[in-house]
Amino acid sequence: MLTFLVRRLLLMVVTLFAISLVSFFVVSLPPGDYVSTLEAQAEARGELMSDGELAALRARYGLDQPFFAQYWKWITNIVLHGDFGQAFAWNGRPVSDLIWDRVGLSFFLSVSTLLFVWAIAFPIGILSAVRQYSAGDYLATFFGFVGMAVPEFMLALLFMYVGMRYFGQSPGGLFSPEYQDAAWNLGKLLDLASHMWLPVLIIGMSGTAGLIRITRANLLDELYKPYVVAARAKGLPEWKLLLKYPVRMSLSPFFSTVGWLLPGLISGETIISIVMSLPTTGPLLLGGVENQDMYLVGSFVLILSTLTVVGTLISDLMLAWWDPRIRYRYEGK
Missing domain, CATH: 1.10.3720.10 (MetI-like)
Structure with a gap:
């Protein structure tokens, strides 16, 4: 029974790593990002956002970085610090606070x-x-x-x-x-x-x-x-x-x-x-x-x-x- 438990725990670690990578990839698949959503909402209100504003927002949220850089930053913060990142649409409020509320x-x-x-x-x-x-x-x-x-x-x-x-x-x-x-x-x-x-x-x-x-x-x-x-x-x-x-x-x-x-x-x-x-x-x-x-x-x-x-x-x-x-x-x- 102990051997079974140890084997399952090791498989859990590998499974969760694969799930985290695939889930982050799937979330990133749709065209655009949060800044694109903001731009579309501004256009719907008849407002225009400059390229400088869009670039500044992407730099602020780290959306200008490659996929693996974004994933590595996210997963290491979770594992080492318990930090799930910031929620873009909630003024940068910590994700953990939103969820646990x-x-x-x-x-x-x-x-x-x-x-x-x-x-x-x-x-x-x-x-x-x-x-x-x-x-x-x-x-x-x-x-x-x-x-x-x-x-x-x-x-x-x-x-x-x-x-x-x-x-x-x-x-x-x-x-x-x-x-x-x-x-x-x-x-x-x-x-x-x-x-x-x-x-x-x-x-x-x-x-x-x-x-x-x-x-x-x-x-x-x-x-x-x-x-x-x-x-x-x-x-x-x-x-x-x-x-x-x-x-x-x-x-x-x-x-x-x-x-x-x-x-x-x-x-x-x-x-x-x-x-x-x-x-x-x-x-x-x-x-x-x-x-x-x-x-x-x-x-x-x-x-x-x-x-x-x-x-x-x-x-x-x-x-x-x-x-x-x-x-x-x-x-x-």
């Missing part, structure tokens, strides 16, 4: 959604498998198909229309106007909780529906295996048999993908955040792409890639801990 809300929203999905999906999925072809199973199946088929942004638009049409207020945002710029206190926290339930419901809809289907299918695959039949023949109580053996084994696919949730905790749901005006990291990333802000977008991609690689490692370790068969395979037994 919104990470808290994104993290809170994602964790709340995750707990909501688990609390709803696992019991329904287990009940649907145990009571196969019952009315509850058909209802859960119908909900699963509808939840996976309906786009989340459509649900958000529907709730916003209903809120404006029948209640005279938009359910968008995470705070009331009086708490928007207020310092954190108990009132602001309660106001956040009162606005949080709707985004959690909308974002968690498809995740709940999908996890119900996965849990049901995995459990049905385990319920009729010989070891379950043998345990039932020994007189083990049905509920104890269910929880001790088939439910445990059916959760292996869940552990194999739980690490993928790490990048989701930071990235959040970009489209939902834009539709509902949520101050999370998703709209910030979209704004960076629109402005060709290579340091902001490159830092986002690097952070999300790092979380994905680390999450995959965590999934592998959790799966080896949960399922002894996989652990023995890692250890070469």
Whole structure:
């Protein structure tokens, strides 16, 4: 197991280096740069920027340097100093400040959604498998198909229309106007909780529906295996048999993908955040792409890639801990 862990850590370093190089290259691919975006915006307002102004801006942001010089400066500052560079469109504000200002809300929203999905999906999925072809199973199946088929942004638009049409207020945002710029206190926290339930419901809809289907299918695959039949023949109580053996084994696919949730905790749901005006990291990333802000977008991609690689490692370790068969395979037994 230790050899496996060391090998994976070394591969992580190489993978992250390759990801950082490719992501920085992809961000630099579109024609022009941030200064070109500024020039186009000025022309749209009927203003003209001189060649001297454009050259001075490119020199200020280091955009006049070759690609590898820009990349090397960016990646070495991250590794040695934890400096992700400056965000061009935010008056040179540090990228790390912009990202971490919104990470808290994104993290809170994602964790709340995750707990909501688990609390709803696992019991329904287990009940649907145990009571196969019952009315509850058909209802859960119908909900699963509808939840996976309906786009989340459509649900958000529907709730916003209903809120404006029948209640005279938009359910968008995470705070009331009086708490928007207020310092954190108990009132602001309660106001956040009162606005949080709707985004959690909308974002968690498809995740709940999908996890119900996965849990049901995995459990049905385990319920009729010989070891379950043998345990039932020994007189083990049905509920104890269910929880001790088939439910445990059916959760292996869940552990194999739980690490993928790490990048989701930071990235959040970009489209939902834009539709509902949520101050999370998703709209910030979209704004960076629109402005060709290579340091902001490159830092986002690097952070999300790092979380994905680390999450995959965590999934592998959790799966080896949960399922002894996989652990023995890692250890070469």
